[in-house]
Amino acid sequence: MPPLFMPFCCILFAVSIRSMLMKIIQLNMKKILLLLVMTIFTSQIFAQEGFKMGIQAGLPFNDFNEALSVVVGVDVSYMYPLGEVVDIGPAVGFIHGFAETFQSNIVRADLKPVQFAPLSAGVRIWTSNDFSFGGNVGWALGVSEGNDGGLYYRPTIAYLMSSSVEINFSYTGIELDEATWSTLTLGIVYNFEPKYRTRR
Template identity: 30%
Template sequence: MKKLLLLGAFALLGGMAQAQEGFRLGGHVGAPLGDASDAASVTIGIDAAYMWHITKGLDIGATTGYSHFFGKDNVDDFGFVPIAASGKYTFSKVPLFVGLDLGAAISTRDYINSGLYVAPRVGYQMKNIELYLGFQTISSKYKDHGPYWYDNGRHNFGAVNFGVNFFLK
């Protein structure tokens, strides 16, 4: 009997956990900032996350995606694939939220190293959609590959983004 009750409790808790988690898919478009603005004119990207509901208003999860920077003035396009932890807090009285992604960004070009990825955002929460304004920055090393940077120093590849995410249940 104890085993049956224990099995039932695990099934109930597992069902509750399943009902509170889900996928978030979306995209963003933005204006490059910092060192990226020297070499790129615009950025677009896709975002994917799996979020767990921790407590009222707080979701924690893992996120990935791809941000593509379109090169200008004979600079090749470049991009980053983030692999990060994601957190989001939705306010109870108003449909607004704040969020933060923190992790690593893998470079798609061999002359740009992978680096630290930080992406805070604020947004408007609807039932299955969120609209947000965010900032992303990748702190990385650039490997002396002109035409803009002729050193092996640290650079910040950032952007201000407007995005939309859809929740899949």
């Protein structure tokens, strides 16, 4: 897989997910369910079960591009297999956005870090033995001062490097009252004693 293929795919996937969330009432859910069922029964792939812990780092853009410099995060989850193709499970995490401290060599003392604690449900669809895509949807609790949190969504594309280690590329969106938190992050996930469900 070319090095730039995953980032471009994830950006396109993130745009699609965000559009879907904003217009979910207008979608034909029967067609979506049918598409998911077709994916499940026409794929020869490996689902994965187990406890996971991940760390990620990335950059903000749009509304928080000038207010923050770097974003880091950590999350833990447990995925349950839904057949051989789909994993689902809960996840909790913590996100910290470092305030931008320099702009043209002038200290920006008025800016403060931004922190969230997302609580979400995740889904992962395996398209091969090593490659998967999916996402999390939930609510991000605001931790930093003056932060009320908002709707949280995080589409992800992942590549399983070994039975216990995967790398992923994701877009994180949080719908706040007057802005949208938008970041692109690269992460690594460790799977504790993973179990597999294979199609025979």
